[in-house]
Amino acid sequence: NINAAFYWYAKAACRGDSDAQDKLAWFYLTGRGAARNFELARKRYMTAAKHGNAGAVCNLGYMAERGLGADVSRRRAASFYRRAARMGNRRAERCLKRLLDGTDFVKSTIQDVVD
Numbered sequence: 001n002i003n004a005a006f007y008w009y010a011k012a013a014c015r016g017d018s019d020a021q022d023k024l025a026w027f028y029l030t031g032r033g034a035a036r037n038f039e040l041a042r043k044r045y046m047t048a049a050k051h052g053n054a055g056a057v058c059n060l061g062y063m064a065e066r067g068l069g070a071d072v073s074r075r076r077a078a079s080f081y082r083r084a085a086r087m088g089n090r091r092a093e094r095c096l097k098r099l100l101d102g103t104d105f106v107k108s109t110i111q112d113v114v115d
Helices: 002-014 018-030 038-050 054-066 074-086 090-101 105-114
Strands: none
Touching: 002 018, 018 038, 018 054, 038 054, 054 074, 054 090, 074 090
């Protein structure tokens, strides 16, 4: 049940769990289990990122690249992707390569899902 998942992630996030912060951000980003809210998604990702969550850093890059909650910024996206890649996030490495190569976003996103 997605509503129960949101509830338990929210409780864990309140206790400082960065993985829970990352998951809550996903709920806000996608609008599944919570109303879509890019500002809350960004805040949750930022909180998780401050606690060393590489996935959250990568997702901040995604938001910057797509202009979700702010203007599109390839430069900001690349910065987040580099940071997450340095933290060991493989998806960030692929996203950074795609961004720098100018590869089609939709095609590469589908490939990320398949991988």
